[in-house]
Amino acid sequence: MPGLVRDFSAERLTLIAPREDSWAVVGPDGDVEEAGSRPVWDEVCEVYARWERAGRPEEYRLELACDGRQYITAGTGRDVLAWELPTPSGSINEGEGARG
Incomplete structure (x- = not known):
């Protein structure tokens, strides 16, 4: 949460x-x-x-987007659990130095 x-x-x-x-x-x-x-x-x-x-999933997947964002997913179908992980401050995705 x-x-x-x-x-x-x-x-x-x-x-x-x-x-x-x-x-x-x-x-x-x-x-x-x-x-x-x-x-x-x-x-x-x-x-x-x-x-x-979501079926009480016991395993979670870390998915990496090409822009560097990270997602956690678990389960499948309509009730899949998914959320984006926060980007740590000072990471390459923030401000100067970010690549598209």
Whole structure:
């Protein structure tokens, strides 16, 4: 999930969206406590549902476009999971030196 980080030092699963000052904490019984403007847990549940619809793929493919962009894909057909990886700052695709 873009912009989410996990607090591995927390006793319970804790996901934080620092830019939106939002977070979700999952308790041992599956109860969820949330705060902030971003619906962190709803987003996680939607990604899980997409993974289920894609057939619960266990393998992912890294695909490289000729322009240097990178994509991750999993599954096949209408419910394929796919997303573009962010371009690291200072990479050749940014600003001067980029090639088409």
